[in-house]
Amino acid sequence: MRGTSVSGPYGYICSTTWGVFDLSPFRPEIEALEQNGITRVALPRITDPKVIPLWFGEGDAVTPQFIRDAAKAALDEGxxxxxxxxxxxxxxxxxxxxxxxxxxxxxxxxxxxxxxxxxxxxxxxxxxxxxxxxxxxxxxxxxxxxxxxxxxxxxxxxxxxxxxxxxxxxxxxxxxxxxxxxxxxxxxxxxxxxxxxxxxxxxxxxxxxxxxxxxxxxxxxxxxxxxxxxxxxxxxxxxxxxxxxxxxxxxxxxxxxxxxxxxxxxxxxxxxxxxxxxxxxxxxxxxxxxxxxxxxxxxxxxxxESVVQDLRGRYRDAREIVMQVLASHPRIELSEPQGAFYAFPRVRGLRSSLDFVHGVLDEEDVGIAPGYTFGPHNDAHFRVCFAQSHPRLREGLERVLRYIDRHENDFASREESS
Ligand SMILES: Cc1ncc(COP(=O)(O)O)c(C=O)c1O
Missing domain, CATH: 3.40.640.10 (Type I PLP-dependent aspartate aminotransferase-like (Major domain))
Structure with a gap:
């Protein structure tokens, strides 16, 4: 039991921190929810400027000025x-x-x-x-x-x-x-x-x-x-x-x-x-x-419409960077994404995507998302969002590869034993 049960003011048992076997006012489905793997990894370092953030589904481009102006004018009009x-x-x-x-x-x-x-x-x-x-x-x-x-x-x-x-x-x-x-x-x-x-x-x-x-x-x-x-x-x-x-x-x-x-x-x-x-x-x-x-x-x-076209062009070029940097690495299997702005590579010899992304974050200051959180059978994968500006993206991807190379022996031995 995780929670601490105490006697409440009306004589019944209540718990200060609800655990699996404690009484809880919440439905079991809510008690059983787990934080998704992206937030779980990112939260402790979400504001750290040292981190290259390829973990969330957004880029570093601010919303275009004319859209922000429309919101400002609306507020000024009451x-x-x-x-x-x-x-x-x-x-x-x-x-x-x-x-x-x-x-x-x-x-x-x-x-x-x-x-x-x-x-x-x-x-x-x-x-x-x-x-x-x-x-x-x-x-x-x-x-x-x-x-x-x-x-x-x-x-x-x-x-x-x-x-x-x-x-x-x-x-x-x-x-x-x-x-x-x-x-x-x-x-x-x-x-x-x-x-x-x-x-x-x-x-x-x-x-x-x-x-x-x-x-x-x-x-x-x-x-x-x-x-x-x-x-x-x-x-x-x-x-x-x-x-x-x-x-x-x-x-x-x-x-x-x-x-x-x-x-x-x-x-x-x-x-x-x-x-x-x-x-x-x-x-x-x-x-x-x-x-x-x-x-x-x-x-x-x-x-x-021009915003959509500009972003699309930028992401198309970013996809090329991803393929250039990641796809040729001997440990990585990656097919070219047809749409959206993510790549979901598989790393040969990878057993725990969570350990992997924590390792990349700790040693290389790059935020990526663990494959396990994207449904069953994805624990050898990780996800990168390629909507970041190109130099940052390239630097982030190269650091991920540097991490993989540094730990080559671990991947190789796990691949052999599997
Ligand atoms: C597949 C998918 N659906 C929906 C959303 C949510 O979009 P919104 O920001 O409009 O809530 C996302 C955001 O990452 C997404 O990836």
Missing amino acids: QTFYSHTRGRQELRDAIKDYLDALYGVDIDPARITVPGAAMMGITIAAQMALTTGDHGLIVSPNWPNIETAYRVTGAEVGFVRQREGADGWQLGAREIIEQTQKRTRAIFVNSPCNPTGWIMQEDDQRELLEFCRARNILLIADEVYGRLVYDRDIAPSFLSISRDDDPLIVVNGFSKAWAMTGWRLGWVVTPTRSATHWAILSECFNTGAASFVQIAGTAALRDG
């Missing part, structure tokens, strides 16, 4: 009040115009809600579909917060893992469908994928959506990296093939494509019939995103 719980009308209109133009569709405006950041959209979506006794499926490797959002619901969590072969990371709709159960109520797909860069092909999207329609399973499609693709214009989107009342929630946001991670702004496209539920739930979570932030988001969508 935009400090509650907003509509599903988002300000002009922002929802801008999102509709943006999506219609990008994907050649005509989205029903009632499908669009701005709950707060994309993460909030995912959390609400998971809670709409899952509860204790259900099964929720996640395409992995996956960003760890997805698993947490699922676990909070009390549902059992299952994974279907992409395969890495000569052509990079692959997974077909059939393989996802085969991992569903009778109790499966939600499937989470993030394409382009954090951390692998995998992109789901349109035929596979069709097949999976058709299956979800037939089985009435909620498909949560996370498309926050949809603009960050390097060998084509845009990633295939479920929006191009969906109908208004499909069991589909497409999540997107401003964090990645407009460099707005700290603003906590995103949107969801949902079935038309769930609009009221989104209004109710958004009200419970945060009563809508901050008004001045939404005004900044509107400016980003209306005038920010």
